Amino acid sequence: MTTVQQANLLGGRALREGLRTPESLAPTLFIPVFFLVVNFGQAGRIFPSSTTDFLYGQTYAAFQLPSSLLLAASFGSAALYLVEDIEGGYFDKLRASPVSRSALVIGRLLAEGVKGVVITAVLLVIALPFGVSVASGVVGVVLLLVLTALWGVVFGGFMQLIALKSRSAAATNAGGLVFFPLLFLTPNFVPRELLTRPMEIAATLNPVTYVMEALRSLILQDPQWDVLTRGFGIVGVLGVIMVALNVRLVRSYD
Template sequence: MSETLLLARRAVREVWRIPAATIPALFIPVFFLVVNLGQVNRIFPTSTPFLHHQHYVAFQIPVSLVFAVSSATSGLAMVTDIDIGYLDKLLAAPIRRTAIVWGRLAADLARGVAVSIIVLGVGFAFGARVKSGVVGVLLLIVLSALWGVAYAGIAIAIALRTKNVQTTNASFLIFFPLLFLTPNFVPLELLAGPLKAIARINPVTYIINGLRELVLYPHIHWGSLGACALTIALTGIVLTGISMRALNHFSD
């Protein structure tokens, strides 16, 4: 078994054995989803044009998915490894340093799949339906999980640079402006001018739109799906690259 797979297995086991590290990251987006629905369900009935005869929950599901998978959990696991001295042990082993980061990201993939299934389940319970069918559901899960992997690099890099639990945990806050400066409540064309301009250059907009079209439309819109996949890939390349660079320059 390759060193990446070995470290991935260890990280996935860790996720499984410490559910307390995943549950808070899941609780907040589900809480937001429920609160948002309670507040705006009546304002946006199913007859609202941009809902395409769905409940507002369907419109919100992609936001909750992206919110749930964009966590600092891997960064926190990395800073724990630094604290307990286990990272030193791995660094002294004859392995590629990149395998240490890939192992962590594998855990993000597993966690992302599990969390996405749960969030979708909550959405279904509130009446959401994925119009693009089973393929759409699978794409929602896979793309959400991959976004979680792509985004995880930022917390890992912060963990390696700062070696500080509080700072790494606070990196979660970076995602709030990214999430809320998007068409998360209404479509892009309904946003006010300045917010619309910001949302257009915000990569998270393209993730939410790609996922949202899978929920709202029966046919897959390859253009928005491609933009979503491309954004995930580019974000992943940049942030994973930064985290690997941080590990290569890591020393106590």
């Protein structure tokens, strides 16, 4: 059996884990929708679509939606299920079997990607009553789904690193909190050029900024290929790094 086939089988198992505990998906949807509703409710009248250039004729909810998408994609459960496997001894059984170490890592991340596509699609539908549309059309919707899912894979890989190092559900849960400062050190509420200079520098150094701006460009404008190249480039580089580090940890796991 090839590494790809093994990864697909393990990915299917990871998806079934999620289906057996659908309540674990509740925060994944509720918290991003909550942020969208609250932020739109607080600032929607401050930034009216008719007079705010950076909204391109849409409501402020369209500007905020990428934050909710990234937040939802960062609620992955792969690392917590991995901790369960470690604590229950199943992970040791997998390591003792002729399963590729790459497949052990990639399988769960594939499941995170699939869940990311589904959750992104649901959030796009939920956002419609708030006056949000995807200006880049069908191509833009597909790119939104892919880019958000890829970010979920990247962050899932980061969480798995914590799980493999700590072997603790508490430590893994705590590690997920790192996303919140990353999210708020982006042009979350206004475009980057409207930030104060210190915040602009922080946002420029923050890789999440470029993923957010790529998602935002797809919602508000026709495809901006330079912005999209930066966003996809970030998730591509970080994805390779996360997979490589995960595989290295699995191989040296004792």
